[in-house]
Amino acid sequence: MQYDHILVRYGEMSLKGKNRKHFINHLKNNIKLALSSFSSLEYTANRDRLFIKLNGEDGEKVAEKLQTVFGIQSFSLAIRTKSDIEAIKDSALQAVKQLYKNGDTFKVSAKRADKSFPLTSDQLNYEIGRHILIHTDGLKVDVHHPDINVRVEVRPHATYIMCKDFKGAGGLPVGSSGKAMLMLSGGIDSPVAGYLSMKRGLEIEAIHFFSPPYTNERAKQKVMDLVEKLTEFGGKIVLHIVPFTEIQVTIQQKILENYTMTSTRRMMLKIADEIRKKRGALAIVTGESLGQVASQTLESMYAINEVTTTPILRPLISMDKNEIIEIAEKIDTFEISNRPYEDCCTIFTPASPKTKPKREKILKLESYVDFQPLIQKAIEETVTIEFPRKHDIQEKIEEDFENLL
Numbered sequence: 272m273q274y275d276h277i278l279v280r281y282g283e284m285s286l287k288g289k290n291r292k293h294f295i296n297h298l299k300n301n302i303k304l305a306l307s308s309f310s311s312l313e314y315t316a317n318r319d320r321l322f323i324k325l326n327g328e329d330g331e332k333v334a335e336k337l338q339t340v341f342g343i344q345s346f347s348l349a350i351r352t353k354s355d356i357e358a359i360k361d362s363a364l365q366a367v368k369q370l371y372k373n374g375d376t377f378k379v380s381a382k383r384a385d386k387s388f389p390l391t392s393d394q395l396n397y398e399i400g401r402h403i404l405i406h407t408d409g410l411k412v413d414v415h416h417p418d419i420n421v422r423v424e425v426r427p428h429a430t431y432i433m434c435k436d437f438k439g440a441g442g443l444p445v446g447s448s449g450k451a452m453l454m455l456s457g458g459i460d461s462p463v464a465g466y467l468s469m470k471r472g473l474e475i476e477a478i479h480f481f482s483p484p485y486t487n488e489r490a491k492q493k494v495m496d497l498v499e500k501l502t503e504f505g506g507k508i509v510l511h512i513v514p515f516t517e518i519q520v521t522i523q524q525k526i527l528e529n530y531t532m533t534s535t536r537r538m539m540l541k542i543a544d545e546i547r548k549k550r551g552a553l554a555i556v557t558g559e560s561l562g563q564v565a566s567q568t569l570e571s572m573y574a575i576n577e578v579t580t581t582p583i584l585r586p587l588i589s590m591d592k593n594e595i596i597e598i599a600e601k602i603d604t605f606e607i608s609n610r611p612y613e614d615c616c617t618i619f620t621p622a623s624p625k626t627k628p629k630r631e632k633i634l635k636l637e638s639y640v641d642f643q644p645l646i647q648k649a650i651e652e653t654v655t656i657e658f659p660r661k662h663d664i665q666e667k668i669e670e671d672f673e674n675l676l
């Protein structure tokens with residue numbers, strides 16, 4: 272007997288009383304997007320579960336994709352049957368027969384969402400367990416550490432039998448906490464910051480500052496590949512590529528050398544905030560971690576942050592570099608970030624940037640330069656790209672189709 276459904280258990284959001292519907296809708300849409308290459312799937316959701324009908328799609332392959340979707344606590348491959356004790360016993364037996372090997376142990380964990388069902392959960396455990404024992408060889412009961420846990424959920428319209436469970440990605444559905452702008456360099460940290468904000472339910476739009484000819488097309492491609500990778504955790508991501516050369520060159524020419532880095536960061540933040548307003552987001556996310564480099568001391572953050580009152584979210588603030596790298600490896604961005612193409616900050620970094628810049632001093636230094644027209648021009652010339660790009664989806668569908676043949 273083949274698995275014909277996947278039963279999804281919601282994560283933390285099931286705690287959030289009034290917002291539940293809103294969370295479930297986001298989750299359902301995100302799941303549909305993540306599984307869009309499996310065209311036969313059908314979805315239904317209720318207050319505590321989401322059901323995916325496989326309609327012949329490969330359950331294991333669907334499960335692999337589902338594991339990256341935030342807002343899922345766990346999910347199981349399931350067999351759906353009638354809510355009738357004989358049908359349940361028979362399906363449970365078939366499910367176990369597919370899985371067990373000689374010497375394995377099992378237990379039955381039955382739950383009734385339908386309290387009018389004539390047997391209690393304990394009676395169900397007993398009846399189903401007995402049936403399995405009678406009709407198999409070399410299988411024993413172990414209620415504490417079984418090799419196979421046969422979960423049975425009796426619902427009013429059907430019963431689901433599950434022996435194969437998967438851990439979900441946890442967190443909240445992307446988009447359910449609103450939208451923020453992610454300042455994305457080509458480095459290791461900012462993609463990880465993006466991933467962690469998505470985990471807490473934020474939809475992100477990425478902003479990258481690009482300084483041709485000082486930075487080349489491959490540096491831009493690296494950022495696009497990072498965005499593409501992040502879409503695996505939450506569907507669509509818009510990337511804004513801001514031409515930054517004129518501003519950086521002006522800073523080099525007009526600002527005291529050891530304050531150029533502070534000024535560069537301030538200009539980036541100002542522009543990011545303007546784009547944020549246009550795009551209707553409520554926060555800016557960065558990959559800063561306290562004390563990691565000159566621009567990330569508390570004094571630097573104080574001087575840089577002065578340009579906006581918008582909340583700046585720094586999910587990595589308390590993390591050590593090796594902890595950040597561990598996540599980057601897990602989410603598969605580390606290798607992309609490690610490609611050798613430099614971004615605009617690396618190239619323009621002064622020999623000895625001020626680690627404790629003074630806010631008053633940078634304000635004074637910048638007051639001699641009219642940055643506003645340059646900022647406006649950079650915003651007007653910003654290029655916006657949506658990921659995953661349409662042709663990527665088409666290619667993916669074609670690739671999957673070829674694999675089927």
Ligand SMILES: Nc1ncnc2c1ncn2[C@@H]1O[C@H](COP(=O)(O)OP(=O)(O)OP(=O)(O)O)[C@@H](O)[C@H]1O
Nearest residue numbers: 454455456458459460461478479480557558559566
């Ligand atoms: N070219 C850029 N475009 C967009 N955001 C940037 C750029 N450079 C830096 N940032 C933002 O500023 C943060 C701090 O950058 P910085 O270069 O000081 O630190 P980092 O530890 O090297 O960060 P990362 O590994 O993300 O590059 C980055 O995490 C990112 O959010």
